Amino acid sequence: MDPAVTRILVESTVKIALFFFVVLTVIAYMTWVERRVSAWIQDRRGPNRVGPFGLLQPLADGIKFLFKEAIVPPHVYRPVYLMAPALIFIPSMITLAVVPIGPAVSLFGRRIALQVADVDNGILIILAFASMGVYGIALAGWSSQNKYSLMGGLRSSAQLISYELAMGITIVGVLMATGSLRLNDIVTHQMEHGWNVLYQLPGFLIFLTAAFAESNRLPFDLPEAETELVAGYHTEYSGMRFSMFFMAEYANMITGSALATTLYFGGYHVPGLAALGLSETAAALVQVLAFCLKVAFFLFVFVWVRWTLPRFRYDQLMNLGWKALLPVALLHLLWVSFLVLTGRG
């Protein structure tokens, strides 16, 4: 094989392996953070028995899930039932793969971009795979052959479609300000002109709301509203398969946070870093750290909101999506195009 091809293959493989390791670890520890923060908010202690501060709790949970009996109920439609959990998880991982976590650095004598895939159509990939998430949930609900699961699946499909629209329109605003579909260009543009959130605050708020809806978390967890639907689309799942849904939810949170950071909060940009005169590698390290901190902040916001707000009623959810977020997003798009035309975007 061509040595250049081999190099690209090796580089990508290493990146993908690292990517999976980091994301899965973060997912595991998000469950711990979620439980500790919720306990803090509700004035409880939370998991604190396994290891110092309960830090080994995710490990214990993982082992428990692995050794649980994985029951496949006899009435399910087997192939689709088995496939559905992966179908939720994969799109959010693909979306995350196009997000840059730092500037390109020189390592081992080569320029290495700190992202899994530097795609020209980054934003389109995000939109494409954000819309793929519907299938996993809808199919999990359908293949369970259970009316509660089906209701949960249908609700969530309707919810995801409604909120994707608003999300897409706000992302178009970012796109117009930058004039490029590449996420790296969007970050660079924000370095030069200031973060997008300064110009497009309503857009950011709509995006964040839609990201909450995308990840099916409170206040938008209608698909699994346990008081109405037992557990919605994952009622019939158990063991590791059930935990796949759980992991997908956290993966969606991470994706939402990373996108909010990249699109509106300057990505890995640290204001005033150039004035410090650090070496390239050190500067890159600081920027990666900054990116992680920004993402961590948004992850905290996700947890915070979940344990603060009650669940919406279904009609409220639909009204908010179609009669509030969508028109506001369209108006906001008009405003952004005005800004861009007059050269202030």
Added chain:
Amino acid sequence: MMERDVVVRLLLRLIMVVVAYAVIRILAPARTLLAGAALGAGALALVALNPGALASVEFWAGLVGFAAILSALMIVIHPNPMVSVLFLIVNLFCVALFYLFLNAQFLAAIQIIIYAGAIMVLFLFVVMLLNLKAEEGLTARGGPQRYGAIVLGGLFAGLLFDAILHRGPQPYFDPGTFASGFGTARELGGLLFTRYLFAFEAASLLLIAAMIGAVVLAKRRLR
């Protein structure tokens, strides 16, 4: 570039694998594992034919073409309408990959967003809510139409075989050379708003008319 004979052999093998898969599926619809094994063996045989092909575009285009044919076949022969919808999604993904091979990256992304993402969700909803039984697809035999379908299908298959066997000397799959920037959103947008402005506006007018029409029709009874 691969030799012409190799390509013909490859295509024939593909067709054989597809036929074997279809036969297994029709004779024993429950044997998913067996069909999967046959598929895996077929794919291995294809790689064993020419290991160096792994780095060539032709090989991957052939593989995606294989997946496209297979999924298209499964849409028709699978007894469960829901699974047919899923295979249609797979098929649309294959088409998106073909766009990628042809350097039309913007079109590929749009194909996934519009077809695989938006339109297929609608299909999924309709099938879910109609609650079609798996057997209905198999019991509806279609009467005399069936014979016409067999004859026309046979003719079409003959045409395809003829096209494969008597193709010209040009390479089987030629992505060609493109100017830099070909197929990007910028290029496409420029063309849409200059050279094809009229067609673009006419299409959008048509879509708006269809949308308004759909709303009016759906709300007629509520008045």
